[in-house]
Amino acid sequence: MSISIQSISKTFGAYTALDNISLEVPNGSLTALLGPSGSGKTTLLRIVAGLDFPDPGPGGIAFHGDDVSEVSARKRGVGFVFQHYALFQHMSVAQNVAFGLRVLPSAQRPKKSEISDRVLELLKLVRLEGLEGRRPHELSGGQRQRVALARALAIRPKVLLLDEPFGALDAQVRKDLRRWLRQFHDEIGLTTLFVTHDQEEALELSDQVVVMRNARIEQVGKPQSVYDQPRSPFVYEFLGNVNKLQEGKNVRYLRPHEIEVLFAAECDPATDVLARVHHLFSAGPIATLTVKLEDGQFLDVELSRKQLDELSLSVGDEVAVRLAERTD
Amino acid sequence: MRHCSAISESAWVRRLLIGVAVTIISVFLLLPLAAVFAEAFRKGWEIFLASLHEEAAFSAIKLTLIAAGISVPLNTLFGVSAAWLITKFRFRGRSLLLALIDLPFAVSPVIAGLVWVLLFGAKGWFGPWLELHDIRIIFALPGIVIATMFVTFPFVARELIPLMETQGSDQEEAAIILGASGWQVFFRVTLPNIKWGLLYGVLLCNARAMGEFGAVSVVSGHIRGETNTLPLHVEVLYNEYQFSAAFACATLLAFLALVTLGIKSAVEHLTGHQSSNHQ
Numbered sequence: 001m002s003i004s005i006q007s008i009s010k011t012f013g014a015y016t017a018l019d020n021i022s023l024e025v026p027n028g029s030l031t032a033l034l035g036p037s038g039s040g041k042t043t044l045l046r047i048v049a050g051l052d053f054p055d056p057g058p059g060g061i062a063f064h065g066d067d068v069s070e071v072s073a074r075k076r077g078v079g080f081v082f083q084h085y086a087l088f089q090h091m092s093v094a095q096n097v098a099f100g101l102r103v104l105p106s107a108q109r110p111k112k113s114e115i116s117d118r119v120l121e122l123l124k125l126v127r128l129e130g131l132e133g134r135r136p137h138e139l140s141g142g143q144r145q146r147v148a149l150a151r152a153l154a155i156r157p158k159v160l161l162l163d164e165p166f167g168a169l170d171a172q173v174r175k176d177l178r179r180w181l182r183q184f185h186d187e188i189g190l191t192t193l194f195v196t197h198d199q200e201e202a203l204e205l206s207d208q209v210v211v212m213r214n215a216r217i218e219q220v221g222k223p224q225s226v227y228d229q230p231r232s233p234f235v236y237e238f239l240g241n242v243n244k245l246q247e248g249k250n251v252r253y254l255r256p257h258e259i260e261v262l263f264a265a266e267c268d269p270a271t272d273v274l275a276r277v278h279h280l281f282s283a284g285p286i287a288t289l290t291v292k293l294e295d296g297q298f299l300d301v302e303l304s305r306k307q308l309d310e311l312s313l314s315v316g317d318e319v320a321v322r323l324a325e326r327t328d
Numbered sequence: 329m330r331h332c333s334a335i336s337e338s339a340w341v342r343r344l345l346i347g348v349a350v351t352i353i354s355v356f357l358l359l360p361l362a363a364v365f366a367e368a369f370r371k372g373w374e375i376f377l378a379s380l381h382e383e384a385a386f387s388a389i390k391l392t393l394i395a396a397g398i399s400v401p402l403n404t405l406f407g408v409s410a411a412w413l414i415t416k417f418r419f420r421g422r423s424l425l426l427a428l429i430d431l432p433f434a435v436s437p438v439i440a441g442l443v444w445v446l447l448f449g450a451k452g453w454f455g456p457w458l459e460l461h462d463i464r465i466i467f468a469l470p471g472i473v474i475a476t477m478f479v480t481f482p483f484v485a486r487e488l489i490p491l492m493e494t495q496g497s498d499q500e501e502a503a504i505i506l507g508a509s510g511w512q513v514f515f516r517v518t519l520p521n522i523k524w525g526l527l528y529g530v531l532l533c534n535a536r537a538m539g540e541f542g543a544v545s546v547v548s549g550h551i552r553g554e555t556n557t558l559p560l561h562v563e564v565l566y567n568e569y570q571f572s573a574a575f576a577c578a579t580l581l582a583f584l585a586l587v588t589l590g591i592k593s594a595v596e597h598l599t600g601h602q603s604s605n606h607q
Contacts, residue, residue: 051501073504080505086498090520100506103516155506 001158001191002027003048007059010043010052017043018054019215025159025193025208027064030185032202033195035212036238041195044212045161048193050076063158079152079190083164085144087136093147094119094132100155122150126184142173153188162194166201178205199239203227211235243299245323252323256302260322261289261311267320275299275321277313289313291321364582367575379565379573380580387553388561389580394469395544395557396537399477403537404530407484412518414485415492416500426489432481440478441546444471467549472557475543480533487529488522495521524595531595535588539581 003025010018018040025031033041046052048061050073060069068076088096097119101110110118123129126146136144145165152160165181166174182205185192196202202209203223211218211226211234219231230236236253243259245252267274275291278298282288287308289301299321313319337345369376379385413419414426432440446452448465458465465471499521503513519526541559548555556564558577565574 049505051505073501074507074509076505078505080502082498082502084498086502088499088503088517088520099503099508099516103503103506103508103512151502151506 001064003159003191003193004062004065005044005048005059006061007057008044008047008054008061009057009059010040010047010054016215018047020059021215021217022059023210023217023220025191027191028189029207030182030192030205031194031208031210032206033193033210033212034197034199034202034238035218036197038214039212040215041197041212042163045163045193045195048159049073049078049080049161051080077155077158079149079155079157079160081145081148081152081160081162081165083167085136085148085168087144087147087151089136091135092132093123093128093134093136093139096136096147097122097132097150097154099151118154119150122154125153125188126150140173141169142177145169145177153190157190160190160192162192164196165194166196166198174201181205203239211238213238241300245299246297254299254323256288256300259299259301261291261301261303261307261313262320262322263311264318264320268322272320272322275319277315277317277319280313280315282308291319293321361582364575364578367571368579370575371572375572376576376579379570379576382573384553384556384564385561385573385577388556388558388577391469391472391556392538392558395472395476396534398473399480399537400530400534403477403480403533404484404526406481407486407488407529407533408522408526410485411488411492411522412514414489416497429482429485432479433486437479437540437542438546441475441543444474444478444543444547448474466547467551467555469555471547472544472555475547476537476540479540479543480537483533483536484526484529487525487532491522491525492518524598528592528595531588531591535585538584 003023005021005023005025008018008021009016021040021044023044033044035041043052047054050068050071054069060067062068088099091099094116098115101115101118104110109115119132120129123132126149128143128146128150131139131143136147139147145168166177169177178201194206203226206223208220209223209226210220213234219226219235221229226235227239230239230253233251233253236242241256243254243256245254262272264274266272273293275293277289278292279290280287282305285305286302287305289303289308291299291301293299301321311319380389410425410429414422445466447454448458448471449455450459450466452466463470465474499517500513503517508516538557539559540557541563544557545560545563548557548560550556550560550564552564558581562574562577562581565571565577
């Protein structure tokens with residue numbers, strides 16, 4: 001189901017958390033709400049879930065065209081995975097997953113055997129078979145997160161919302177789980193909206209990135225287009241490393257991998273400038289070079305190890321730097 | 329310990345510190361407790377049992393149990409609702425409510441008793457109206473219950489608020505999103521998470537409710553066999569130089585204190601295990 005958000009604002013006293021936000025989340029997509037802390041992304045997610053309510057106004061939220069603005073969180077039918085999972089500590093994994101089915105009014109509640117079948121099916125889906133008797137504190141971070149996911153899916157939600165899904169995990173688990181979540185999303189095809197402050201995560205995982213800043217949406221688009229055609233300096237800086245080059249009164253933004261390094265002898269005054277190698281870091285396949293321009297500005301450059309070897313550079317060498325033309 | 333040299337002291341300093349601690353604990357805590365039991369049994373078992381079987385003692389025990397039996401459940405109900413309200417919601421007047429909960433701790437119990445006499449006593453604000461309708465509050469059971477409730481008001485809420493504050497409302501929110509009603513959230517998620525803290529609060533509340541002297545003393549009127557609670561009865565016996573009887577009744581209160589402490593440490597032992605498992 002698609003989610004459409006129409007001019008939503010939210011203020012907490014004098015503080016504006018969301019300022020007239022409108023957003024379309026296409027059916028079946030995996031959309032990332034990306035922004036620094038305090039940009040309003042979590043507030044937006046909570047409003048979609050019905051945990052917070054927007055300021056009174058003409059706007060609203062619709063799932064697949066049905067206005068749900070007045071529907072309580074209890075009846076809204078969303079799946080929500082909390083940043084710290086919010087698993088019920090006193091219940092087993094199976095009881096956690098079954099919770100949403102057990103609290104149904106008796107007329108709608110499935111039979112006990114159906115509930116336990118569904119629980120097993122969900123645990124299989126999130127690859128946690130055999131752990132149904134464990135307590136949350138006996139699980140690893142990644143396992144807890146998948147229990148939270150299974151619990152959210154048990155009620156067959158219309159949309160899935162995840163708050164910083166990988167925020168509480170360590171680096172390796174994060175990477176694995178990220179890949180797994182993408183695959184998982186492709187299998188079940190549920191419209192998913194997740195919050196993150198990690199640009200790499202947002203770009204790698206999502207179909208659509210929503211960059212937020214100071215209670216507003218800065219840019220919406222496919223990861224590639226947001227990365228390649230940032231609409232503002234903020235988006236440019238937020239989505240990956242960037243060099244800010246002062247050219248007269250203007251600031252030019254250059255990604256480290258967009259800069260080419262040549263032998264000083266090959267310098268073409270039309271496109272290149274001379275610089276000196278200030279710092280060199282070359283562990284891994286990508287080498288990072290910091291060069292100092294003649295006017296004293298520093299630039300970070302990324303090049304492959306192969307290129308670096310061909311140039312056989314060391315600190316203090318003079319090089320030519322080609323500042324590639326921007327593609328937009 | 330030899331290996332933590334930074335905080336180790338020479339042997340005689342350690343012995344001195346331990347000696348001082350043991351002496352203080354013995355003199356101030358164990359000796360009085362032992363004295364209560366020793367005095368109670370000084371004239372033997374028969375006198376001990378007889379003093380408890382006496383009609384006034386029996387009525388004091390009954391009254392104490394009734395007063396605690398009414399005020400503890402009501403204060404539990406109140407304490408849980410107040411803690412729930414204060415920790416799960418942000419509203420106007422929240423800090424005022426928080427301060428009001430502490431009021432009974434801040435006010436001297438005698439004042440706490442006098443306030444009710446001023447309100448409901450024969451010459452109090454509502455005195456004439458109550459007399460007209462033949463309702464007795466002061467020098468009767470209702471007054472004793474009200475005074476006990478006032479004094480023991482904060483125990484449960486004070487125990488639960490910090491606990492619920494640290495737990496946050498994530499689990500409750502998760503339950504709501506999964507379709508649970510307010511009651512389901514409370515009974516299936518909130519209550520299981522606070523049960524040990526709640527039990528602890530109820531125990532302390534009960535211990536105080538049964539042991540309260542000051543406030544109850546003001547409103548009770550000391551009518552023997554009628555409005556004397558156990559602590560008041562002990563005082564009456566003592567003033568009448570019936571030391572063995574006074575101490576026999578006191579052993580009941582001391583015994584209650586010991587049981588409370590025992591359950592409390594058992595609860596702490598259990599929850600200590602639980603919380604160390606959590607992370």
